[in-house]
Amino acid sequence: MFQGKIKADFMKLITDAIEILVDEAKIKIKEDGIYGRMVDPAHVGMIDFKIEKDAFDEYKFESEEEIAFDLEKLSGILKIAGSNDTVEIKYEKEGRLIVGFSNITKRIGLLDASEMPDTKVPSLELQAEIVVPTEQMHRIIKAAEGISDHIILEGGKDYFEMRAEGDNDSVELKIPKEELISIKCEEKVKSMFPIDYLGDMIKIAKEASPEIKINLGNNYPVKLSFEASGGVIKIVYLLAPRIESD
């Protein structure tokens, strides 16, 4: 049995964040919060999130549960809740997921969680850690659309750069050290990523937080981390690189 009350906006952020990768969500309800880890069908992007118990106004927990459901069924009802509505979420063993707010109750039929594979977070050694203003990353993603399908992320000792190159055109964002929130980068690192995935991830990050932590290596996956609501919601995305042909 689980029963919790949480601001509708917190749940909307999480469902939006998952929905860019998968249609069906599998989540774990634990004593200290709700966890989820899913990879998209093409195995290019992964989400790993935690909603801390403290994100909830009320959190009644009895035993660990793992449940799975069509994400749209949850995100659909959350869209109807106002930003300031508090949503009540209930689950009883073998029952349905119950979502309620202001006289409305939705019962969501569950999927068989045991049939959905567990996702493991790969261990990655990423040399550079750079914290960047989310808004600037969002802008360059928009500027790069139409120029190329992929975008290069590059870190140096005193800068962070994103650039896309087309046949005749190119666009780049170069943020000097003094405009970054922080940078740990001993030597140049560079990897290339698909714009569509990265753009979706940055869009979610922008909703959640003014800054995003980027762990970057050479031709290696990138790790994007950000927190919402004073740290009680933590979202990490991993994104596989595209290998540069030249």
Add this chain to the structure above:
Amino acid sequence: MFQGKIKADFMKLITDAIEILVDEAKIKIKEDGIYGRMVDPAHVGMIDFKIEKDAFDEYKFESEEEIAFDLEKLSGILKIAGSNDTVEIKYEKEGRLIVGFSNITKRIGLLDASEMPDTKVPSLELQAEIVVPTEQMHRIIKAAEGISDHIILEGGKDYFEMRAEGDNDSVELKIPKEELISIKCEEKVKSMFPIDYLGDMIKIAKEASPEIKINLGNNYPVKLSFEASGGVIKIVYLLAPRIESD
């Protein structure tokens, strides 16, 4: 001959309200106001409205007239008027319908009203009369979309309920007596309606008024009544039930 001046918003509400059911409108201009009653081609929904003479800033009436026209031709020109524009409406026998505001004049060719059948309001005995906050009805309609094509309206002694049931999911709104504006309901009544029609009707009601009066029976049509602008515009919708299969 008829000549009237009225706030553009009042006319927009009426054309919107008719447009959810029919493409061609037939209206009657009488000494005390403008009347209209139309049923949709599938004979599922009916509108019965009155714009009181008092809704007009000016109302010059000579003789009763019945005119018919493509609704889009009127709603199109009203869209261009600002909310606070006053619209002048003129009709001379065998002429066109003339709509004017701020230097713009539109002349709308008429249809043959005598070829369009008259619509009679069926006499209905509906046991329950419940006055509900429009906003809450609007919310549950949105929540029910995607779950089912029909929605159940149910009244009890001390509550009003709307619910939609899908194969695995369900959603319901249950408003207790103390949150209703009023309720007269001796015993449980229940009828089921198509969501698309009901949703369109509720949307119009929401534009017009914060409350809506529902007259409900058992497996029987529902009557939805609301007023705008302090009662000078009265709109009634009737909606045929769907018969529950179980």
Add this chain to the structure above:
Amino acid sequence: MFQGKIKADFMKLITDAIEILVDEAKIKIKEDGIYGRMVDPAHVGMIDFKIEKDAFDEYKFESEEEIAFDLEKLSGILKIAGSNDTVEIKYEKEGRLIVGFSNITKRIGLLDASEMPDTKVPSLELQAEIVVPTEQMHRIIKAAEGISDHIILEGGKDYFEMRAEGDNDSVELKIPKEELISIKCEEKVKSMFPIDYLGDMIKIAKEASPEIKINLGNNYPVKLSFEASGGVIKIVYLLAPRIESD
């Protein structure tokens, strides 16, 4: 070599103004400003514009240059700039067009300007000159859509009129002398124009200025002139008439 700094909004207005007629822009950088003159592929509409040197915060000019480029590549990056961003534009001979703002740099490959024909402004004798509130022209264009594909512009001694006539319906705007900004019109002039072109031009004019100067003749092209930003940006459209069949 050319290097200039200008408010993003000024450049957006010009690219929007050109984009309604052509996909590829050819512009001339001169000592006193940037010029452009293009005609649409169907030879129905022409734009002739000037951005005065004074529209720029900085204007470094060395030699006259003529460059051509896909308009979308410039308008796309301008969309990402905020209204108050200042955009830096650079061009070095045989190089690319470089557009920069807030850490972002876009390099746009150029087209061969010498392969694009020069456009000459025809000499027109237009009897009437009428200055009209742009908002009213915009409204009547919207009202005329759906009634006809063309619209008549007519000037008289003491009025300006626009009207569209369908089979059963018509719509007109008639502005009396006292509501016009100015009128010089000795005798009645009248020409008819395609609504789609005229509507696009009026929309741009409305963004730029509350008034528009119309030079009108009989079954003759119309000249529409307006200025933005206190006169440092000048846009003139020419539009070919449709010949009335009756």
